[in-house]
Amino acid sequence: MTSQRPVRVRYAPSPTGDPHVGNIRTAIWAWLHARHTGGQFLIRIEDTDQSRKVEGSVERILASLEWLGLDWDEGPDIGGPYGPYVQSERLDLYRAAADRLLAGRQAYRCFCTPEELDAMRARQREQKRPPGYEGRCRNIPPEEAADRGAREPHVVRFAVPEGGVTVAEDLLRGPIEVANDTLDDFVILKSDGFPTYHLAHAVDDPAMQITHVTRGDEWLPSLPRHALLFDALGEPRPIYVHTPIILAPGGGKLSKRHGAKSVLEYAEDGFLPDAVLNFLCITGWGYGDETVFSRERLIEVFEIENLSLNPATFDMDKLTWLNGVYLREMPVETLAEMIAQRLERELPADVYRPLDRGLVEEATPLIQERIQTLADVTPLVDFFWQSEVPTPPADAFLQKKFRGQPVEAARLLTASARTVEATDPFEAAVLEERMRALAAELDVKVGDLFTLVRVAVTGRRVTPPLFESMEIVGQGVCVDRIDAAAAMLAEVPQPEPS
Numbered sequence: 148m149t150s151q152r153p154v155r156v157r158y159a160p161s162p163t164g165d166p167h168v169g170n171i172r173t174a175i176w177a178w179l180h181a182r183h184t185g186g187q188f189l190i191r192i193e194d195t196d197q198s199r200k201v202e203g204s205v206e207r208i209l210a211s212l213e214w215l216g217l218d219w220d221e222g223p224d225i226g227g228p229y230g231p232y233v234q235s236e237r238l239d240l241y242r243a244a245a246d247r248l249l250a251g252r253q254a255y256r257c258f259c260t261p262e263e264l265d266a267m268r269a270r271q272r273e274q275k276r277p278p279g280y281e282g283r284c285r286n287i288p289p290e291e292a293a294d295r296g297a298r299e300p301h302v303v304r305f306a307v308p309e310g311g312v313t314v315a316e317d318l319l320r321g322p323i324e325v326a327n328d329t330l331d332d333f334v335i336l337k338s339d340g341f342p343t344y345h346l347a348h349a350v351d352d353p354a355m356q357i358t359h360v361t362r363g364d365e366w367l368p369s370l371p372r373h374a375l376l377f378d379a380l381g382e383p384r385p386i387y388v389h390t391p392i393i394l395a396p397g398g399g400k401l402s403k404r405h406g407a408k409s410v411l412e413y414a415e416d417g418f419l420p421d422a423v424l425n426f427l428c429i430t431g432w433g434y435g436d437e438t439v440f441s442r443e444r445l446i447e448v449f450e451i452e453n454l455s456l457n458p459a460t461f462d463m464d465k466l467t468w469l470n471g472v473y474l475r476e477m478p479v480e481t482l483a484e485m486i487a488q489r490l491e492r493e494l495p496a497d498v499y500r501p502l503d504r505g506l507v508e509e510a511t512p513l514i515q516e517r518i519q520t521l522a523d524v525t526p527l528v529d530f531f532w533q534s535e536v537p538t539p540p541a542d543a544f545l546q547k548k549f550r551g552q553p554v555e556a557a558r559l560l561t562a563s564a565r566t567v568e569a570t571d572p573f574e575a576a577v578l579e580e581r582m583r584a585l586a587a588e589l590d591v592k593v594g595d596l597f598t599l600v601r602v603a604v605t606g607r608r609v610t611p612p613l614f615e616s617m618e619i620v621g622q623g624v625c626v627d628r629i630d631a632a633a634a635m636l637a638e639v640p641q642p643e644p645s
């Protein structure tokens with residue numbers, strides 16, 4: 148069954164914290180379905196559980212979508228023809244729907260107290276009966292209930308038809324059949340006047356002309372209830388797509404340790420929106436054996452019918468790999484801009500000379516092949532900008548061939564400083580040629596000599612290509628750093644020969 152109306156899908160988060168990847172994946176799929184079909188994607192904030200509301204959550208939800216580049220056609224911030232898009236601003240609509248059901252005796256007021264409900268549940272446990280409301284208030288005459296309702300706290304429950312079966316469809320699973328006697332009379336309006344999710348869904352989705360409801364499969368058990376509610380309200384049922392959960396590697400629930408983080412944390416960790424979008428989309432959906440999908444390609448080939456029913460496993464290595472692919476494919480200027488923003492945030496201003504954008508552009512190609520996330524950038528290149536790289540401790544130099552040889556290391560560094568100082572023009576290729584000649588002259592392996600110089604100039608043993616880096620750092624700074632290292636090593640007492 149496909150809808151003839153233009154596709155309208157929604158992302159309906161509850162503002163209870165930052166949306167994590169599983170939740171956002173459902174939003175991505177809904178968005179792609181809208182964009183693939185030329186339909187609309189809207190956002191509705193489901194804040195009917197006021198006790199779970201987290202301050203700032205709505206802003207962060209919108210920021211997460213924005214970061215991923217998922218644009219919306221209607222929503223709490225931009226409005227639209229079916230607003231308001233925040234459920235707590237739609238209470239009249241839920242009340243009216245509940246009243247309609249009450250008038251039609253498809254719902255009733257329930258006055259059972261929390262204590263009474265607790266006692267009922269305890270009895271059910273004791274007698275090993277299934278849990279659920281047993282319908283005590285269902286037979287209160289409606290006039291009496293209306294009268295009491297004006298004075299006493301109460302909820303409104305849906306009156307599930309007695310006997311018969313309810314058949315509800317899920318696009319991926321086909322029809323799901325449930326005997327009505329297994330469903331209890333569930334609450335649709337709470338005593339505080341707020342609807343439960345069930346009623347809010349059955350009111351808002353038709354009111355907003357939603358054609359497809361994509362949501363996590365934790366809602367699957369509620370599907371027959373929703374079908375009954377839609378029927379009772381005389382609303383056409385939407386097409387349901389219940390998305391499977393994402394599993395942790397090795398099975399089980401995805402925890403924070405495995406990657407169940409919020410999208411904004413991935414941004415913080417140096418991942419690119421396109422890589423995260425690509426990765427989440429293919430975690431549970433596929434198209435041939437393609438792995439790398441541009442946004443445009445996803446919009447072109449994504450079919451919601453092809454979502455997999457098997458829960459997918461979260462593969463952090465794949466995400467990291469994909470991120471590396473996107474970093475390498477990115478135009479250098481775009482990457483340089485991202486790197487500059489990151490360095491500006493991460494380099495403490497008092498230790499670093501002002502960030503020279505030209506330098507960032509020169510440094511970017513040196514590391515583009517070497518980084519997997521933007522978080523790799525700063526530790527790899529901070530020495531370019533550091534006004535003073537503190538001379539590394541002697542141990543950093545006195546390894547392998549130079550173990551116990553501070554005087555020899557100092558001698559080689561001093562000779563290197565003079566060569567570096569005399570190199571003209573100060574260009575990577577020329578510098579490399581001179582330094583190779585120096586190694587031959589001093590009868591030392593190039594690798595050993597270059598490592599000493601690398602540690603002196605950068606403070607590290609692993610860096611972007613040495614001579615390109617030195618060219619960027621600049622001749623004077625290189626000479627100073629190498630001389631400082633030589634002077635330090637000259638002070639280290641030479642160990643007694645054993």
Ligand code: GLU
Binds near residue numbers: 161
């Ligand atoms: N507010 C619900 C949730 O976050 C939405 C489910 C739905 O999309 O209908 O689980």
